[in-house]
Amino acid sequence: MKIGAVILARSNFGRWPGKLKADLGGKPVIERVVERWVKVKGLDSIILSTTDRPEDKWLMNLAGRYGIDYTTGPPDDRGLRYFEAVRDNLLDYFIPAPGNWPFIEIEVIQEVIQAARQNPGFSWYRYMRHSCSGISIGVMNSKMIVEYQKNGTDQELWWDVVAEDKKAFILHNWKDVDLRNKYLIDLNIAYPLEVALFNKIIKYLGYYPECYADFVKAYTEMKTL
Amino acid sequence: MKLFALITARCSSGRFPNKVISMLGGKPMIEQIIIKAKKLKDIDGIVLSTSVLEADDILVSIAHENGIYWYRGSNEELADRHWDTWDEFDLTHAITMSGDSPFFDLEIAQRIIKRMREYSDYWTYGAYSPLGCLVSGHLTGGISRQLLEAQVKAYKKCKNKAEIQECYAQAFSLPVGDPRICLVDCSDIMPPTKTAIKIDIDYPLEMAVMNRAIEHLGYFPEKYEQIEKAYKEIVSL
Numbered sequence: 001m002k003i004g005a006v007i008l009a010r011s012n013f014g015r016w017p018g019k020l021k022a023d024l025g026g027k028p029v030i031e032r033v034v035e036r037w038v039k040v041k042g043l044d045s046i047i048l049s050t051t052d053r054p055e056d057k058w059l060m061n062l063a064g065r066y067g068i069d070y071t072t073g074p075p076d077d078r079g080l081r082y083f084e085a086v087r088d089n090l091l092d093y094f095i096p097a098p099g100n101w102p103f104i105e106i107e108v109i110q111e112v113i114q115a116a117r118q119n120p121g122f123s124w125y126r127y128m129r130h131s132c133s134g135i136s137i138g139v140m141n142s143k144m145i146v147e148y149q150k151n152g153t154d155q156e157l158w159w160d161v162v163a164e165d166k167k168a169f170i171l172h173n174w175k176d177v178d179l180r181n182k183y184l185i186d187l188n189i190a191y192p193l194e195v196a197l198f199n200k201i202i203k204y205l206g207y208y209p210e211c212y213a214d215f216v217k218a219y220t221e222m223k224t225l
Numbered sequence: 226m227k228l229f230a231l232i233t234a235r236c237s238s239g240r241f242p243n244k245v246i247s248m249l250g251g252k253p254m255i256e257q258i259i260i261k262a263k264k265l266k267d268i269d270g271i272v273l274s275t276s277v278l279e280a281d282d283i284l285v286s287i288a289h290e291n292g293i294y295w296y297r298g299s300n301e302e303l304a305d306r307h308w309d310t311w312d313e314f315d316l317t318h319a320i321t322m323s324g325d326s327p328f329f330d331l332e333i334a335q336r337i338i339k340r341m342r343e344y345s346d347y348w349t350y351g352a353y354s355p356l357g358c359l360v361s362g363h364l365t366g367g368i369s370r371q372l373l374e375a376q377v378k379a380y381k382k383c384k385n386k387a388e389i390q391e392c393y394a395q396a397f398s399l400p401v402g403d404p405r406i407c408l409v410d411c412s413d414i415m416p417p418t419k420t421a422i423k424i425d426i427d428y429p430l431e432m433a434v435m436n437r438a439i440e441h442l443g444y445f446p447e448k449y450e451q452i453e454k455a456y457k458e459i460v461s462l
Contacts, residue, residue, distance in 0.1 A: 015420070174239040183240075185430035186423075193421040193453070197434070197460045219430045 001120060003113060003139060004045040004091040005037050006082055009099035010075055011055040015190075020059075020099055022195045025202040029189055030059065032102035032208070034066050039106055042113040043095075049085045051075040079148060079155035086142050093125075093139050096158075100189040103198075104137060105211050112139050115171055123167035128174060184216055226345055227317050228338065230262045230271040231310065234324025235300070236280040240427065245324040246283055247432055250439040254426065255284060257327045257445055259291045264331060264447070267338055268320065274310040276300035304380060308373060317370045318345065328424035328435075330449040333411045340409045341367045347407035348372040352415065367407075415449045422456050424449065434459075 009020055009030050020030040027035075037046050048063040050056045052072040063070040071088055073081035086094050093116055095109070108127055116125045116139040125139040140158075148158065172179055189195055201218040202208055209215055234245045234255050246253040252260070255273070262271050272294040275281040281297070288295040296313050298306035311319070318341050320334055337350050350367030426432050438455035439445060446452040 180240065183428070185428045191420065191422045193456050193460060194423070196457075200460050216430070219433065 001092050001117060002044045002090060003042070003093045003095070003116060004047055004086075004089055005040070005043055005095040005097045005109075006085045006091075007033060007037060007046065007048045007097040007099055008078055008081060009033075009048055009056075009059050010051050010053075011059070012053075012075065016192060019189060022189070022192070024102055024189075024195060024198060025208045029102050029195070030099050031062060033097070033099055033104075034062065034068065036102065036104060036106060037097060037109075038066055038068065040109050040113070042110055042117070045069060045089055045091070047071055047085045047089055049073060049081045051081075079145075079153070079158075082155070083145050083149050086145055091142050093141055094145070095137060095139050097137075098188065101187070102189060103187040103209060103212070103215070107211075109137055111171060112137055115139075115169060119169055122169040125169045126171065128172050128179070129168075129170045182212060182216075185219065187212070187215065226342070227269050227315060228267075228341060229294075229314060229316050229319050230265055230268050230322060230334075231316075231319040232258055232262065232271065232273045232322045232324060233275075233303070233307065234258075234273060234284055235276045235278070236284065237276070237278060237300070238325075241429060243280075244426065244432075246287075247429075249327060249426075249432060249436060250445045253287060254327050254432075255324050256287050256291065258322055258324065258329075259288070259293055261327070261329070261331060261445075261447065262322060263291070263293070265320070265334060265338060267335075267342060270294055270314070272296055272310060272314060274298065274306055276306065304376065308377060311370065311373055318367060320367050323425070325427065326425045328446060328449065328452045330411075330414055331447045333409075333414055333449075336411060337367045337409050340407055341369075344407060345369065346371075348375070348405035350407040350409055352409050352411035372405075420449070421453050424452060 011017060011020060021028045024032050034048065037043075046068040048059060048068055048070040050059040050070060050072055051074070053075060056072075060070050060072075069089065071081070071085045073084045082094070082096060095112075097104075112125050112127050116122075119125075123141045123144050126136070127138065128136050148155075174180055189198070201215060201222070204218050204222055205214055209218075232255070236243050236246060238244050245255040248254075249257055259271065259273070270293070273284060273288040274296045275284045276299065277297045278300050285295050285297065294314065296310040298309040310316075320338055320341070322329060333352050337352065341350050346369075348369055348371050352366070426435060434456075435452075437459050438452060441459050442451060442455045446455070
């Protein structure tokens with residue numbers, strides 16, 4: 001069983017073109033993302049999927065610096081870029097890894113990978129049924145992406161479509177009060193002032209947060225926020 | 226033409242239960258939305274659409290206390306509840322608001338209403354940018370009965386819940402450039418590529434930050450620029 005993570009990244013996001021280059025605790029957002037994924041155990045490969053546009057060349061160089069693979073594809077079709085990365089790297093299962101999730105918990109990723117290896121045959125392995133942006137993660141059977149491509153299912157809807165899929169292996173549920181009380185904030189990067197807030201938290205903590213609890217601690221303690 | 230402000234909300238959200246009645250700027254969040262909606266001009270009414278669950282009784286009380294209509298429908302199917310609300314009030318158009326988006330910009334909503342009154346034949350009306358980028362929490366838009374009818378037709382063909390979800394999502398996200406969409410230029414109010422924060426509330430700590438922003442402002446913001454300014458100031462930029 002070959003499992004890979006596909007990090008989706010490109011420079012020209014419509015809403016905020018400079019997002020992946022934004023400084024987060026002294027490094028670009030995308031570098032923080034890559035740094036985190038290379039620490040994950042149990043992955044057979046990590047692929048940075050970008051475009052062949054000149055403005056994305058730095059992303060290919062970044063992949064080279066971290067010793068991970070990269071593929072290029074159409075800028076505006078994320079589903080196809082995932083598909084091509086999976087196909088070209090002969091992955092049996094893959095993890096869609098958004099390029100704007102720099103705080104994803106390594107333990108969470110590893111727990112989902114382990115579930116996939118121990119319970120083969122499911123279409124999806126999800127940490128939680130419903131996503132919590134910036135934290136929830138899933139391992140997808142590569143056969144699913146072939147089906148989605150064939151049916152033209154919008155990539156934005158993958159998570160919603162799978163919510164009722166009986167072939168999905170769900171590790172946790174929001175009804176678990178401990179889980180609900182742990183994940184109290186959205187940790188993806190979508191807007192400039194969110195990065196500003198996260199930088200303030202990093203400065204307050206004095207280190208780059210490794211886990212979700214660090215954020216809750218900072219939010220709770222930072223009275224001046 | 227019968228045009229309502231349509232607020233959808235329920236208390237039993239999985240991730241953050243009772244989110245819509247959590248306190249924001251000294252009042253339940255849903256009440257802040259109702260108060261802001263009541264400032265809109267040229268609408269025929271305001272309705273809060275919620276579920277039949279006992280947990281949502283409080284929403285009905287808040288609607289009643291604030292003198293707006295309410296409707297209770299299916300808890301399981303948002304789509305059913307949505308459509309039943311339209312039927313109950315015989316609506317032809319609605320400006321929609323979500324119970325977790327209290328910072329919608331009043332001026333943008335007003336422009337969308339004006340456009341719906343002027344040109345009633347479109348399916349949806351929104352402050353979309355040509356890039357298709359919306360600010361989270363600013364999904365306030367106008368929809369017409371034609372869209373609802375198309376949805377019902379597509380919905381009946383769905384075989385399972387997953388298909389219904391997909392159908393519902395697609396019906397509400399016509400592609401940019403579709404002639405059924407009426408674009409309302411609001412780039413002077415909220416330039417899509419320059420917006421700096423998301424303004425919906427999904428998690429408890431987001432609400433805590435927004436409460437600090439409101440406290441910093443000293444009033445509940447009616448414009449996007451006001452909440453952005455306050456947010457910027459509290460993170461000391």
